[in-house]
Amino acid sequence: MSTPTSTPPSTPPSTPRLDVDATLDTASILVCTGSGGVGKTTTAAALALRAAERGRKTVVLTIDPARRLAQSMGLTELDNTPRAVQGVDTSAGGSLDAMMLDMKRTFDDIVVAHAEPGKAEAILTNPFYQALSSSFAGTQEYMAMEKLGQLKSEGTWDLIVVDTPPTRSALDFLDAPDRLTTFLDGRMVRILLAPAKAGGKAYLKVVTAGFSIFTNAITKIVGGETLRDVSQFVAALETMFGGFRERAQGTYDLLKAPGTAFVVVAAPERDALREAAYFVERLAEERMPLAGLVVNRVHRTAAGVLTADRALAAAERLEASGGSATTAGVLRVHAERAALAVREARLQQRFTGAHPAVPVVEVAAQAGDVHDLDGLRSVGADLAGGAEAALPKG
Ligand SMILES: Nc1ncnc2c1ncn2[C@@H]1O[C@H](COP(=O)(O)OP(=O)(O)O)[C@@H](O)[C@H]1O
Ligand SMILES: [Mg+2]
Numbered sequence: 001m002s003t004p005t006s007t008p009p010s011t012p013p014s015t016p017r018l019d020v021d022a023t024l025d026t027a028s029i030l031v032c033t034g035s036g037g038v039g040k041t042t043t044a045a046a047l048a049l050r051a052a053e054r055g056r057k058t059v060v061l062t063i064d065p066a067r068r069l070a071q072s073m074g075l076t077e078l079d080n081t082p083r084a085v086q087g088v089d090t091s092a093g094g095s096l097d098a099m100m101l102d103m104k105r106t107f108d109d110i111v112v113a114h115a116e117p118g119k120a121e122a123i124l125t126n127p128f129y130q131a132l133s134s135s136f137a138g139t140q141e142y143m144a145m146e147k148l149g150q151l152k153s154e155g156t157w158d159l160i161v162v163d164t165p166p167t168r169s170a171l172d173f174l175d176a177p178d179r180l181t182t183f184l185d186g187r188m189v190r191i192l193l194a195p196a197k198a199g200g201k202a203y204l205k206v207v208t209a210g211f212s213i214f215t216n217a218i219t220k221i222v223g224g225e226t227l228r229d230v231s232q233f234v235a236a237l238e239t240m241f242g243g244f245r246e247r248a249q250g251t252y253d254l255l256k257a258p259g260t261a262f263v264v265v266a267a268p269e270r271d272a273l274r275e276a277a278y279f280v281e282r283l284a285e286e287r288m289p290l291a292g293l294v295v296n297r298v299h300r301t302a303a304g305v306l307t308a309d310r311a312l313a314a315a316e317r318l319e320a321s322g323g324s325a326t327t328a329g330v331l332r333v334h335a336e337r338a339a340l341a342v343r344e345a346r347l348q349q350r351f352t353g354a355h356p357a358v359p360v361v362e363v364a365a366q367a368g369d370v371h372d373l374d375g376l377r378s379v380g381a382d383l384a385g386g387a388e389a390a391l392p393k394g
Contacts, residue, residue, distance in 0.1 A: 016292075018293065018294070018359035021054065021384050023263075024047060024050055024051040024159070025054060029152065029254065030263060030291070031164065031255065033264055033265065034265035034272065038296055039265055041065050042069070042370045045065070045376050048098070049088065049376045050384065051094065052090070053090075053377075054092055054094060056094045057095050057156070059097040061082075061160065065163075068369065069369075072372040072373060075100050080101070081099060083098065085097065085098050085373075087373050101140075103140045106146055107143060111129075145252070145255075152254060256286075261289050264283070264292075264293050265293075266296070268345075268347055269344075270347055280293065293355075293359070293361075294363060296362075298362045298365060299340050299341050300364060301334075311334045311335035312335040315328040315329075315335065348360075363379055366379065
């Protein structure tokens, strides 16, 4: 048996490769999802920039861009309006607009647009509404979809790239329409209104016991004074429920429509890949169209170099014989890196073993944070072909 001299390929040769450019050229909605901190926002921005520079009129809806990335894209205000990104190569006829989602403002806009005349102000200034619109778990997911629906209906862009919120559960995004629909279907209304008629303490008790999602928001604000606000709020909001439910469903349908593609982003780490696997399965259950998996921040070692074991052994020999400490240090660093690459490859193989049909592409860990358009371009190049595309031809 020969000793391997390089990092094993992280995906078996049979694993289909995610053809990012084909997706960018044909999709009309691209949703980047995955667990927090894996590079969703970066991937969404990189995909959008690449699509724009390939000639498509593109808008990217970001949720929580890192400050420097936001600045480099001209995203200095949370104002819910897409603005042109400067410095994009538009020679192919495309363009790039970007916006950051302001969850509360999106909610407010819906109220203003859909509340009965005269009711909007009462809702907006209601303390219960204010707590709900900024703290309801799932509101952000729902608002991202609401905004997606709005952008789609404007008809301005060829491609809308959507980043998803940094929720711990990757499923929240998919759950949002259901949860909101349930909410709007009146369970909350019944819980809130029924005991209100009975009045007094029973009201508080039922609210707190029966409505767990809102427990936090409610306990935060429920006091003798605000109880009246709640029923007032619910009464006002009730007039908009139909519209809410319809659009939640409409956007959900949009996610299943031809032209929509999901990209699941993961880091080559156990937890992130496990969540990615779960998410891939959930998308399949919901019949949501999955383009593929992006494994981001992959550490590679060049082919044909020392394995971790050999580098470590060489470092130890060198140290034992009183050789160069610097060289031994370099060998140790190399050994660590090579071992990391092997670990990452194994984790990824576990994913592809369980999901052999899911197309995969890897993005290398960049030297530093991705905080400007050039950084996004380089991530984009990896997304579109990665190391293979970077290899000299011939
Ligand atoms: N391929 C990469 N190489 C180096 N740094 C990266 C890479 N992808 C993302 N990052 C950095 O990781 C951090 C988190 O990325 P972000 O896209 O905000 O994650 P998420 O949106 O999933 O929470 C950011 O500082 C970003 O610059
Ligand atoms: Mg993010």
